[in-house]
Amino acid sequence: MANQLHKRGCLRSLVTSYPASEAEKFGVPKDRIHSLPHYEALQRILGRFSGWIPKLHKFEYWVKKRFENAAARHISENDDIFVGLSGVSERGLKRAKKLDIIPILERGSSHVEYQKRLLKEEVEREGIDIDMPSNKYVEKEKREYEKSDLIIVPSKFVKKSFLDKGIKESKVHNIPFGVDVEEFSPVEKKDDIFRVVFAGQMMLRKGVHYLLKAFSELDLPNSELLLIGSKRPEIDPYFKKYEGSFRFVGHKPQKELYKYYSQGTVFAMCSIEEGLAMVQPQAMACGLPLICTPNTGGSDLIREEKEGFVIPIRDVKALKEKIQWCYENRGECTEMGRRAKNRIHSNFTWDDYGDRVFKKYSEIINNNER
Structure with missing residues (x-):
């Protein structure tokens, strides 16, 4: 998304837990990147101990809260739109509203309650414990849904999960992801298997x-x-x-x-x-x-x-x-x-995705100015 917005001349900044050198690989100029890499490092260290440390999710929740607090400070009153990823954007959405900036949430999976129900069903079917959102995390995500003006999702399945949970259809918009067709191009198959x-x-x-x-x-x-x-x-x-x-x-x-x-x-x-x-x-x-x-x-x-x-x-x-x-x-x-x-x-190229994102954001800004 950051790459596509930059190509269209409307990206002010990307706030990320990736090192700037890694974020640049996605086609975002270094002067547009605000990197907070120590949060990524902490998250990955904790991930290595998943299943070993009791109540590890509490530490992960703490790391995400610290990241979103730091990220929110990079929102400028001159911005038109703030786009935050679900799970780490409650503070950013709140600050955006305070500054009269349009708050948008990106949710890559189904509604968090819908997601948890499906995963719980699988645990009960298979008798094997798996990672799933904690109650605290679920409530946090639901607050993010409330604080956003628009929720962008990548599929009809995800959109339906939000509608089934009572979210207004006008608030949820589906923009499917894309793919780099130059990177993913077929080569000759070597056998008949x-x-x-x-x-x-x-x-x-x-x-x-x-x-x-x-x-x-x-x-x-x-x-x-x-x-x-x-x-x-x-x-x-x-x-x-x-x-x-x-x-x-x-x-x-x-x-x-x-x-x-x-x-x-x-x-x-x-x-x-x-x-x-x-x-x-x-x-x-x-x-x-x-x-x-x-x-x-x-x-x-x-x-x-x-x-x-x-x-x-x-x-x-x-x-x-x-x-x-x-x-x-x-x-x-x-x-x-x-x-x-x-x-x-x-x-479904990334440029197709970028066109859809840019069109939707432009519509939101124009409607907000009327």
């Missing part, structure tokens, strides 16, 4: 355990399930249960992901909850059709049976049916992938 690809954290929230079960039960000849990403301890029992039925390559730098996508036949994303998984448009840009749940945001990217399939969450039977169809209909599957690539190029 039918390959289902997943990229993301190995965790229950991403529905990896359902994908493992479905692929293992299908037992398709000359096929492979390729898993890319870091792994959380909660998925270890499933890795052990389905050992031998998948290939796990661990975390890979984003700049290398196109190589792995290009060796796939279809991309599968079975998340229980998230906003819009950005690996989906990345894989589509590399020519892969998509099998996804509506809770991945994939419904915003594909048209049913044209660029892929949308299946219900937790539905292993439906997942098996779609994988089987792709396996038995390689030509049609390849054509789906071609349409997927074209759709991303024509609708």
Whole structure:
């Protein structure tokens, strides 16, 4: 977003916990960056002890509060709009209103109460503890929803979760994320293996355990399930249960992901909850059709049976049916992938995203001046 706003000449500053040198890699000039890197360092240190230290979430909450207090001080009375990320923007939204600046909240996942309910259901189904928002954090996010004039979300699924919680439709606007189509461009596939690809954290929230079960039960000849990403301890029992039925390559730098996508036949994303998984448009840009749940945001990217399939969450039977169809209909599957690539190029580049953001912000400012 900061990069796109800068390209259009309307970014005053980006306040971030990333080091300035890292933020510059996103195309934001150094003189526009206010870096508060010690908060990022603290957050990552605490993350390494997740599950080891009792009540670690209290320390994380403290770090986020300190960051948002520091970030809010960079808001200027000459600004038109303040855009804050959910979870770290309560103080910024409050200061923006005080200075008569339009307060906007970016929420990348579903309404925090909706999110927590879905995760709690998964804990009860699987009998495994996973990270989920604390009650204190939930209440903080809800205060941010109230303090903002507009909530920007990345998918229809997320928007619906807010409407279901009683937020006015006029307050929630959907702007899907984009992808760098130059970075994510296909290369030649090196073999004839039918390959289902997943990229993301190995965790229950991403529905990896359902994908493992479905692929293992299908037992398709000359096929492979390729898993890319870091792994959380909660998925270890499933890795052990389905050992031998998948290939796990661990975390890979984003700049290398196109190589792995290009060796796939279809991309599968079975998340229980998230906003819009950005690996989906990345894989589509590399020519892969998509099998996804509506809770991945994939419904915003594909048209049913044209660029892929949308299946219900937790539905292993439906997942098996779609994988089987792709396996038995390689030509049609390849054509789906071609349409997927074209759709991303024509609708979901980062410039497309920037155009939508800039248009919405301009409308808000114009309406506010009337």
